[in-house]
Amino acid sequence: MAGRASRGRHGLRGQAGRSAALARLLHEECNQLLELYRKRESLPSSPVAGDYLVSVPPLVPQMSDAEKISILHAALKECLRLLEDVINREDAEFSEEEGDYTRQRTTVKDRLGHLLVSTERLLVDGQRFEAAVKEELDGSGRFGMKMWILRVLQDLVHWTGQTSNTLNQLPVEMEKASKAISRRTSRGSRKTRN
Template sequence: MAGRGTNGRHGLRGRAGTSAALARLLHKECIQLLKSYRNSESLPSSPVEGGHLISIPPLVPQLSDEEKISILHAALKECLRLLEDVITREDEEFPDEDSEYKRLRKTVRDRLRHLLASTEQMMVDGQKFEAEVKEELDGQATGGSFGLKMWIVRVFQELVHWTGQTSDALSSLPAEKEKAPVSQRTRRGAGKLRK
C-alpha cells in the first residue's frame, strides 16, 4: 500500500494538468448551459436564492491536495446525479425537441463523467468523502412548472460552482506547474545532446 501511495502522488502530478484543463473547459460550458437555459425559458439572469444544494466537508488548509480532490470529486458526483435527474424530467416533458441547449446539456454531462473518471484516479487510496444534497428534485414537484424551472437553474448553478472550485483546486497544484515542465525540458535537452 505504501508503494502505491507514492505512485499515487506521482500520478497526481501527471494527471493534474490534463484534469485542470478539462475542468476549466467544463466550467465554461456550465456557465454557457445556465445562460442558454435562462434564455430559452425567458428567466431572469439573477441567481436563484436558497444556498447551495450540495454540501461537502470544509476544504481547510490542513487537507492534502489528494484529500481536497477527493472531496470535490464527491460534490461533482452529486452534480452528475442531479443533472441526470434534470435530463430525465425534461426529456419526459419534451421528448422530440432538438436544440442547441439540449446538445450543450449532453456535452456537459459527458464531460462531467470524464472529469469524474479523471479525478477518481487522483484520489487517496481507500479514502472516500461524502457530499450531501440538502434538497432533492422530488421536493420541488409541488411548485409546478415554474418551481421546476427554478430548481433546474439551481442545479445548473451548482454545476457552475463546483466545476469552478475543482478547476481552481487542480490549477493550483504546484507539483504539476513546477516539476512536469522541468522533466520535459530535461528529456528534450537530452535528445539534443545525443545529436
C-alpha cells in the same frame, strides 16, 4: 526504486494537469449551459438565492490535496446524478427538441463523466467523502421545476469552478514538493559520498 517513485510523481502531476484542463473546459461549458437555459426560459441572469443543493465539508487550507480532491469528487458525483435527473425530467415533462441547449446539456453530462474518471485516478489511499444533497424537488409545478433546474445548473457552475481552481493549484504544489524531495535526495547522496 527512486526511478519508480519519480515516474509516479510525474504521472500524478501529469494526471493532475490533464484533470485541471478538463475541469477548466467543463466549467466554461457549464456557464454556457446555464446561460442557454436562462435565455430559453427568459429567466433573470442573477443567481437564485439560497444554498447550493450539493454540500460537502468546507475546503480549508489545512486539508491535504488528497482530501480536497476527494471532497470535490464527491460533489461532482452528485452534480452528475442531479444533471441526469434534470435530463430525464425535462425529456419527460417538456419533450425537449434538439437545439443548442440540449446539445450543450449532453456535452456537459459526458464531460462531467470524464472529469469524474479523471479525478478518481487522483484519489489516494481509497479516501472517500460523501456529499449531501438538499431537497431534490418540491411539488410546486412547472415553475418550481424550472427553478430547481436553474439551481442544479448553478451548482454545476459552482462545483466545476471549485474543482478547476483546486486542480490548477495542484501541479504547482506538486512541482514544488517534487523539487524539494529531489534536492534533499541529492544533498543526502552528496553527504554519503564525502
